[in-house]
Amino acid sequence: VQLGSYPMVKLECCPMILLGSCPMDQLGCCPMVKLGSYPMVKLGCCPMVQLGSCPMVKLGYCPMVKLECCPMVQLGCCPMVKLGSCPMVKLGSCPMEQLGICPLVLLGYCPMVKLGIWPMVQLGSCPNVQL
8 A cells, every 4th residue: 555655564454654765565675574473574674573463663764663552663763662551762872672781761650661681660650661
């Protein structure tokens, strides 16, 4: 499906929208790979992984991955992770991997989550989350 100048790739019942200038996955050098029961779509050299029936949206060249009901959004080099109803935003230049290097910083009332060997910190009434 084409939305204006932005292609949309749909896997199963889950739409994947690319906001940018990358071609559709079935065209050109952007392959679609399926790992087990999870389809993986690569749009413009930026992987998008589908877990279950959750949609993913790619903004520019950065992937947005939705895990069950918790979306993970990367804007620029800064990942945004939503766990339950608690959004967490990392503002900075940390890599997407977030493996014990760059913690996610809380903006709001929800807990701060760090990955890898970093401890988790609870701020407010939201539960601690360990990734």
